[in-house]
Amino acid sequence: MAEARPRTLFDKIWDHHVVETLPDGTALLYIDRHLVHEVTSPQAFEGLRAAGRPVRRPDATVAVVDHNIATDATRRTGITDPESRLQVETLERNVVEFGVPYIPLLDARQGIVHVIGPELGLSLPGMTIVCGDSHTSTHGALGALAFGIGTSEVEHVLATQTLLQKPAKNMRVTVDGTLPLGCTAKDIVLAIIGKIGTAGGTGHVIEFAGEAIRALDMAGRMTICNMSIEAGARAGMVAPDETTFEYVRGKPHAPQGEALERAVAWWRSLPSDPGAVFDKEVTLRAEEILPMVSWGTSPEDVLPITGTVPDPSSFADEARQAQVKRMLDYMGLQAGQKLTDLKVDVVFIGSCTNSRIEDMRIAADIARGRKVADGVRAMVVPGSGLVKQQAEAEGLDQVFKEAGFEWREAGCSMCLGMNPDKLTPGQRCASTSNRNFEGRQGPGGRTHLLSPAMAAAAALAGHLADVREWQPR
């Protein structure tokens, strides 16, 4: 069938997965991959059980535990919090009852759902991928349409392998040029959110394009797509290219041999056609990006590390002034303070945004041969058991430990206050995660979002620091 209209990457994947369009324009969209974790799935399985429905495609579904679990040795002796334990045990019972493949806690492949999907080749270009978790957008880095869903929708996908969806609008964020020294994918995405705001992508799927995006490795692309949610978008994507195909090749669940060649041939047809129309376009110059850090309690409240805490009165409208004042109170900041003067209590390198082997390498390079500052608790939490293994094979664990970092087991850890890794009230944390809402890392905790390189520098300096002054020795 000849397609006259030039289409975007999103359009192509969408069109390919429409099973049927209903009279009111809603599409019945086929889902290729469904990732399941312990927090948002219990009621979905319960619903299936009550209706006597099976899981339509257990082979397209994979379950893992990540949110509730400890990332230290206690994971081997059982979860202490009764509600967390119940959620994990419930998942374990459900996967057996419904025949869903499951990666148990003590399996080497266990990890954060958004790290293990790509790593195991469960997430592939051109797929539709869902999970009951908003940061499912991460998988869009492969050139897939990946988005988070609610519990009823989890049940819907389990039962039917489809979702009822209205199409999103297309948005393109182009980052041209070359990233300067000290900057990484995290700085790009923080700069983008700083520019377009947390509602900048609402109603849209964002395609990230341009020279600086093309130059990123897959881990960097995942970091950027991961935080498209913080920009308000439904999903984020990067067109598949040679970097993508190279990454996919050899992954345990990826196609191989002739099947791979067929797949690659299709994947090559996916990038947006020349002349495809985007409903919204934003461009940035990579050269203008500096190492970024958040100062407030929304991911759009970011500044280059060279900046100072903003003065509420410098904002135009009153509502924003009041909001900034509240944020500074919560964060324990004074207007005019230099960001590099902010002492940190905790440094967290991890989360589905920045816990891949590439992130570990960058942080280790900076930590090598140096020491964590006195009074700072610095933790490195690999995103999966496989990342951990790889890092240990490269000796990165030794680098971290010698520098005084904790080297932990895989999980969501201090990204959210749901497991034992939490901030205590008033603690200031330099964190490579994606959300800095009040209490996100524990009640009263104060989060500064930044890159793994910047986090490592903060650990060594004892305060937020400009990574350009902490380059590898």
Added chain:
Amino acid sequence: MKPFTTLTGIAAPLPKANVDTDQIIPARFLKTIQRTGLGRHLFANFRFREDGSENPDFVLNQEPYRKAEILVAFENFGCGSSREHAPWALLDFGIRCVIAPDFADIFHNNSFKNGILPVKLPREVCEKLMEDARMGGNARLSVDLERQVVVRPNGEEIPFEVDAFRRHCLLNGLDDIGQTLEHKDSIDSYETRQRASQPWLFA
């Protein structure tokens, strides 16, 4: 989902506007693994005092309303967050129909999804039904979805409007999944095509 045809039962009067989802089910009860079982926390902040004992003044703690299947309330019922726990809690308590002058959008939607019929009637009609509800066990209301009427204890019939598609789904007990499964043939043939053209997705 249980089909909804005609429901005859005890109606509890809740003469309040803006009953929000936090009142229906407070946030602290959301870390759960079941849809069922939330009924005991329905309206927890009204039903129970701080020491956990029942508040005898709250209508659902009084006979015969402990067995209420219908709730009569005022404007903007179900406002607040989009959590599905609100209809889950109502349903688990045994309430299958809420009558009010209007409803918050998402709650309205979520109710149908979970087999609860929200009936919109003008304020003055709701006030009459509120009076009926106050008569307790002597005054059962009847909600007939097939004929789209509420029958008062005195026999008066009050017609109501409901979206034809929603009505069809409730009468037949079709939830979203049930409806999607009506397209099972399309899903099957899509899968067959995919299996042939992209076999790596079926490894």
